[in-house]
Amino acid sequence: MLLRTLRELSLSAYEMSRKTLSIVAILLAACLVNSCTSKRSSHNTRILPVSMRKFAIEPDVIQVKQGEDVLLVVSTKDVKHGFEVDDMGINEPIQPGKSASIHLDTSKKGEFNVACSIICGPGHNEMTAKIVVR
Ligand SMILES: [Cu+2]
Secondary structure (H helix, E strand, C coil), rough: CCHHHHHHHHHHHHHHHHHEEEEEHHHHHHHHHHHHHHHHCCCCEEEEEEECCCCCECCCCCEECCCEEEEEEEEEECEEEEEEEHHHHHHEEEECCEEEEEECCCCEEEEEEECCCCCCCHHHHHCCCEEEEE
């Protein structure tokens, strides 16, 4: 009798822990799904096309709001260029015929210089722009 009760007790404890585990697993899964979808939701993402060419970056002033979700879609009209924003840790080669999507960190206000990081000809140094986060 006592043995049986003990067995039942340990069984129910085992089942309880299994239940707890599955609840924790479900909660974890829900959190993961939620954070994934909120990061990937394209609802509020502002997509800004930027084009590079000899020897300009257009637009040369890219204005965004602090905290805004911004995706730059950078392409080149001629040769290979490099889209570089030193203070944002961005340096992306841009190949002809293939645009690059660059997610902007807009958490800090300020002006960030954009330059071409791949020497592309005599006007290479004139290839500048700025990102203004306000
Ligand atoms: Cu260039």
